[in-house]
Amino acid sequence: xxxVPMMRVEVAGAIVTRPGVLDVLQYDxxxxxxxxRIRPQLQADEMLVERxxxxxxxxxxPYA
Numbered sequence: 001x002x003x004v005p006m007m008r009v010e011v012a013g014a015i016v017t018r019p020g021v022l023d024v025l026q027y028d029x030x031x032x033x034x035x036x037r038i039r040p041q042l043q044a045d046e047m048l049v050e051r052x053x054x055x056x057x058x059x060x061x062p063y064a
Contacts, residue, residue: 007040009048010057018058 005020018040026035039048042058049057 008055009040
């Protein structure tokens with residue numbers, strides 16, 4: 001059994017660690033993943049903000 005990778009993110013100005021989640025972006029014709037990415041786990045009403053040269057931030061999703 002593998003351990004879950006932990007990722008550093010900024011939440012409300014504090015650096016915390018969150019478990020990583022694998023997102024498959026593309027499959028080949030046999031159904032095997034060919035392109036994937038890992039991102040921090042998000043809770044309800046959160047969204048990930050990627051920042052160049054800094055660790056990602058997690059912010060509350062604005063209500064429309």
